[in-house]
Amino acid sequence: MNQSFSIRPSKDIRTNYAQISLLAKSNPVAITVNGKEDTVLMSHEDFLEQQKYISELESKLAVYAHLAEAMDDVKLGRTQSADDTFAELLGDLENLEL
Numbered sequence: 001m002n003q004s005f006s007i008r009p010s011k012d013i014r015t016n017y018a019q020i021s022l023l024a025k026s027n028p029v030a031i032t033v034n035g036k037e038d039t040v041l042m043s044h045e046d047f048l049e050q051q052k053y054i055s056e057l058e059s060k061l062a063v064y065a066h067l068a069e070a071m072d073d074v075k076l077g078r079t080q081s082a083d084d085t086f087a088e089l090l091g092d093l094e095n096l097e098l
Helices: 011-015 017-026 044-075 082-094
Strands: 006-009 029-033 036-041
Touching (some): 006 011, 006 017, 011 017, 017 029
Parallel strands (some): 006 029
Antiparallel strands (some): 029 036
């Protein structure tokens, strides 16, 4: 996706839609109203790509947040050995009523 913008007045949507649509397939098009940027148009493909990218970033951010929390736990001594953890889990399993 190209990062440059085309800038077109809103009247062009009515009079030159095909041209604006073609432009939007190569880069976003900023639509102006009374000389001020109002709306940005982009191709559907670029929109879906952007949404996927945002979703991937949100997933990575969630993982980083968990890692940061785990690092805080280690720094603050909120840990226990794997043997103790497994013993606790096995004890919980034995106490389950089936």
